[in-house]
Amino acid sequence: MFYEDHKQQIDELISRYPNPRGACLPLLWLAQDKYGYLTDDAMEEIAEILDLALNDLEGVASFYTMYFRRPVGRHLIWVCRTLSCSMLGSGKLLDHLKEKLGVEVGETTPDGRFTLLTQECLAACGEGPVIQVDDKYHTHMTIEKVDALIEELSRDLVDAPVEEDRIA
Ligand code: FES
Numbered sequence: 001m002f003y004e005d006h007k008q009q010i011d012e013l014i015s016r017y018p019n020p021r022g023a024c025l026p027l028l029w030l031a032q033d034k035y036g037y038l039t040d041d042a043m044e045e046i047a048e049i050l051d052l053a054l055n056d057l058e059g060v061a062s063f064y065t066m067y068f069r070r071p072v073g074r075h076l077i078w079v080c081r082t083l084s085c086s087m088l089g090s091g092k093l094l095d096h097l098k099e100k101l102g103v104e105v106g107e108t109t110p111d112g113r114f115t116l117l118t119q120e121c122l123a124a125c126g127e128g129p130v131i132q133v134d135d136k137y138h139t140h141m142t143i144e145k146v147d148a149l150i151e152e153l154s155r156d157l158v159d160a161p162v163e164e165d166r167i168a
Contacts, residue, residue: 002031002045010049021050024060028067037068065119073108073115075153078132082121085128089142093129094118096143100150113154 003010009030014023027049031042038061047054061067079085079094094105097116101109108115122130127139131146138149 002034002042003049006030006034014049021052024050024052024057025064028057028061032067037071043069065117071108071112073113075114076117076132076134077114078117078119078122080120080122080124080128080130080132081118082125084121084125085130088128090129090131093131093141093143093146096146097150100147114150 010023010027013026013030014020016026017023024046027046028038031046032038035042043057043061044054046052047057050057058069061069077097079090079097081090081094094116098104101114101116103109103114103116105116105118119132122132122137124130124137124139129141131138131141131149133149133153138145
């Protein structure tokens with residue numbers, strides 16, 4: 001139960017806003033942080049807590065690319081595909097990542113470790129091509145740097161069990 005398990009955090013987030021509905025995005029973020037994605041149960045509870053129609057909440061969750069309604073990999077890799085990064089070679093990096101990970105954009109590797117995504121301008125155009133991994137930017141990326149990054153992330157995960165419910 002989302003509310004029962006995180007009552008203190010949820011109440012604190014709601015208390016920051018004059019209208020409880022102002023806490024919509026933070027509550028979605030909290031649920032995603034706890035479960036890895038926005039589960040149906042969490043969505044229903046958030047809608048109830050904020051007195052929102054579930055369809056309206058679904059509309060919010062689907063509008064923002066940072067929210068996921070299905071399981072994703074442990075690491076999210078976002079490749080910027082907008083003009084500056086594109087001119088600096090982000091397309092080649094994306095192709096390389098597809099081949100290296102064996103997935104298409106939007107897919108998760110079979111071991112549940114990586115989900116490959118694209119993103120519009122990540123607002124670091126002067127430092128492209130830019131790749132975001134989870135909440136960290138990696139700038140001036142090259143194929144060699146991408147390989148090193150994947151290797152480093154894979155090493156981090158060698159001893160960590162993959163959570164089955166996070167595999168897409
Ligand atoms: S175009 Fe890639 S960060 Fe702006």
